[in-house]
Amino acid sequence: MxxxxxxESTVQEVRQDEGRGPEADRRGFMxxxxxxxxxxxxxxxxxxxxxxxxxxxxxxxxxxxxxASPSASPTRGPGGGTLGAQTITEDFYGLTTDGRQxxxxxxxxxxxxxxxxxxxxxxxFLAGLSDTQKKATQFxxxxxxxxxxxxxDPGGFKRQGVSMDDLSDSQNALxxxxxxxxxxxxGLDATDRIRNINNAAGKLxxxxxxxxxxxxxxxxxxxxSTSEPWGFQFEGHHLAVNYFVLGDQxxxxxxxxxxxPTSIEIDGKTVSVCxxxxxxxxxxIQSLSTAQRKTAIISATKADEDMKAGAFADNAEIAxxxxxxxxxxxSQKQKLLAVAEAFVGRAxxxxxxxxxxxxxxxxxxxxxxxxxxxxxxxxFYLRIHSPVIWIEVDCQAAGxxxxxxxxxxxxxxxxxxxxxxxxxxxGNDYGRELxxxxxxxxxxxx
Numbered sequence: 001m002x003x004x005x006x007x008e009s010t011v012q013e014v015r016q017d018e019g020r021g022p023e024a025d026r027r028g029f030m031x032x033x034x035x036x037x038x039x040x041x042x043x044x045x046x047x048x049x050x051x052x053x054x055x056x057x058x059x060x061x062x063x064x065x066x067x068a069s070p071s072a073s074p075t076r077g078p079g080g081g082t083l084g085a086q087t088i089t090e091d092f093y094g095l096t097t098d099g100r101q102x103x104x105x106x107x108x109x110x111x112x113x114x115x116x117x118x119x120x121x122x123x124x125f126l127a128g129l130s131d132t133q134k135k136a137t138q139f140x141x142x143x144x145x146x147x148x149x150x151x152x153d154p155g156g157f158k159r160q161g162v163s164m165d166d167l168s169d170s171q172n173a174l175x176x177x178x179x180x181x182x183x184x185x186x187g188l189d190a191t192d193r194i195r196n197i198n199n200a201a202g203k204l205x206x207x208x209x210x211x212x213x214x215x216x217x218x219x220x221x222x223x224x225s226t227s228e229p230w231g232f233q234f235e236g237h238h239l240a241v242n243y244f245v246l247g248d249q250x251x252x253x254x255x256x257x258x259x260x261p262t263s264i265e266i267d268g269k270t271v272s273v274c275x276x277x278x279x280x281x282x283x284x285i286q287s288l289s290t291a292q293r294k295t296a297i298i299s300a301t302k303a304d305e306d307m308k309a310g311a312f313a314d315n316a317e318i319a320x321x322x323x324x325x326x327x328x329x330x331s332q333k334q335k336l337l338a339v340a341e342a343f344v345g346r347a348x349x350x351x352x353x354x355x356x357x358x359x360x361x362x363x364x365x366x367x368x369x370x371x372x373x374x375x376x377x378x379x380f381y382l383r384i385h386s387p388v389i390w391i392e393v394d395c396q397a398a399g400x401x402x403x404x405x406x407x408x409x410x411x412x413x414x415x416x417x418x419x420x421x422x423x424x425x426x427g428n429d430y431g432r433e434l435x436x437x438x439x440x441x442x443x444x445x446x
Contacts, residue, residue, distance in 0.1 A: 088147045088312070094427035095309055095316050095390055101426045102387050106433045108441070113248045113350045115226065121181040122224035122232060125174040129162070133171075137161045141222030141229050146242065146430045150311040151256045151419065153237040153400065155210035161219035161233075165212075175218060179234065182243050182252075187346030190257060193273035194239045197259050200266045201404040211237065211401060229435050238419075240311070244431025246438060250351040251424060251431035255343065256310070258419040260401040274418040277342045281382040281393050284335040285374045288323070292332075293374070296323035302372035302413050304397035306381040309390060310421050314429060320385055322369030336368055339384060340391060343422045362386045372413075379413035390423040 093101055126134055139145045139160075150157040164172055180188055195213040202211025215236055222230030224245075231244035240256035263272035288296055298321050309316045325333055337360065344355045359366075365386050372380035372395070379395035396417045398407040405416045427433040439445045 088144050088314075090315060092147065092314055092427075092430075092432055094314065094429050094432065095318065095423050095425040097317065097319050099317050105387055105426050106424075106428045106437075108246065108249065108434055108437050110247070111249045111354050113250050113348075113354060115245050115248055115250060117181040118178070118243075118245060119224045119226055121174075121178040122220060122230075125171075125178045125218075126220060126224070128171050128174045133162050133166065137218055138220045139222075141231065141435065143221055145219055146221060146231075146233065147312075147314055149233060149235045149240040149242065149254070149256070151235075151238055151240060151258060152311075153210045154215045159217040159235070161217040163215050163217045163236075165214040175234075178232065179241075182232075182348065183241075183346055184348055184352065190273060190346055191234075191239060191241070193271055194257070194259050195236070196266060197261065197264050197271055197273060198237055198401075200264050200271070201261060201401040204264075205401060205403050207400065229431065229438055231431065242430055244434070246431060246434050249431075249434060250347065250354075251428055251434065252347045252351065252355075253422050253424040254314075254429050255346070255422045256420070257343070257346075257422075258417075260399050260417040261405040262416050262418050264404060274420070277339065277393050277420055278395075278415055278418065280335070280339045280342045281380065282374070282376060282378075284332070284339055284368065285370050285380070285382070287332050287335050288328075292323055292327065293370075295327065296368055297370045297374075298322055299371045300373070302379050302381060302395070304409060304413055305394055305419070306371050307392050307394045307396075307419055307421065308383075309392060309423055310419070318385070320367040322367045322383070322385075325363050325366040325368070333363060336366070336384065337363070339382065339393070340389060343391060343420070359386065359389045362388050377415065379415060385425075387426055388424060388428075390421075390425050392419075392421050394419045 096102075126138065129137060145160055148160060150159075154163075164175065167175065179191060183191070195216060198211050199208070199213035202208040205211075216239065217233075217235055219233045220230070221232065221244075222228065224230050227247055229244070229246045231242065233243070234241045235256070238256070238258035238260065240254065241252065242254055244251040257274065257277070259273045262274045262278075263270055265271075285293070285296065308318055325336060328336065337356070340359050341352075341356060344352045344359070346352075347355065363386070366389070367383075367385050369383045369385070370380065371382075372378055374380070380393075381395065382391075382393045384391040395413045395415050396419055397409040397413045398405075398411060398417055399409070402408050402411075402417070407414060407416065423429050427436075
C-alpha cells in the first residue's frame, strides 16, 4: 500500500519552509493551489484562468488513491507545460498503475556509485553563496520543494531558490561544477543546448525577458553528505534535473528534457537538441512488424500533447498499455533499451550503469505505447513503462516560441517542439522510497 510522508518531522519542515520570509508567501500559495485537470483552465502567476483554493492552512484531501483521474486529458499551460490534477499537499507515493505501490523494488544497499565528487561540488557551491542566497536555496531533504518543479517559463511559473541570473560568474562556475560532477558529458551538453536554444529563440522573438539562458534555478535539499540523504534540483524552461544521493546510491528523477525549437541557428551554426531520443524512438517503432505495431500503437491520431506524467503529476495512475517486451525480438528489445539509454546516459557512467541494470532486470514487465504515425518526420508520442522506469517522448504543437520556426499551435504537433519526462514509478522519484527506508532503519533516526 502507499507510504505517506506524514509525521512530526514533516510538520516541522513545512513550518520551516513557510517561515522563510517574503518567498514563503509563494510557497503557502502553491500549497493551496488545486491545479485543474482535464480541459479546465488554470491560472499561472501572471496569467488569467480558474483556480480553486483550499482553506488557509488546510491540507488537500486526495481521492482514496490520491491521484489524478487516469482518463483526464493533460492540461496545456503557457509554454506548453503539462500540469496534472494534483496538489503538492497530497501525500506522495509516486506513479503507479492502480494506486498501489509494488513493494521491495528499491532497497538501501551498496551500488558503488562514486558520489564524493558530487558532495564536494555541492558543498563548494553552497559555500560560495551569500547567507541570503543560501537561505533562499537550501531546504530540508523532505521538503515539498522537491515537487515544485515545472517546465514552464519563469513568466508562467515562479520558482524558489537562486537563478543563474542571481549569481556572479564565480558562483555560476561553482554551479556548473556541480552539474559536471553529477552529469555525463552528454547530460551537461544537453542542459547547455536547451538553455542556449531557449535564449536564441527568445532573442529572435523579442521575448528574452522570460526565454533566455540564465533563468534556471538551483535548490539544494538537505546537507551534502557521503552518508546522509540529500539532493539538488536544477530547473527552468524545458529543463528539470532532480538528483537524490544516499551514500553511493543515486536517483536522478524526475527529469524533464525538452526544447522549442529543437534546432536553431546560433552564431552561424545549427544547434540541435532532443534528436537522440527522437531518433531512438523512431528506430524502435520502425523495427516492429505490422502485427506488432497493431498492439504497440494505441492511437494513430496525435494530439497537440499527450504527456501524462509531467510536472505536478507525481501520483499519476496510468495502466500499462501497448506492446509488452516479451513480444519483442532480441534486437527490438535492444532498440527499446536504446531509448532509455538516451536519457539514463545523461547521468555519470557509474550511476547510468546501475540504472540500466535495474531497467533490464524488469524488461519482461516493460511496455511500449505509441501514438501517431511512424514516418521519419512524424510527430509522435512514445511511452515506456515498467515497475522501475517511466519515459515519455512527446512531439507537441507550437508553444510561445513557435514563431522561431514559423509555426502556431493550429499547425499541430511537430518534431520541432519536444517534451520528455523520465520518472521512477512506485515511490522512488526524488529518492523518496530510499529516504523512507533510511528514516525507518537508521539508528540515529529511531
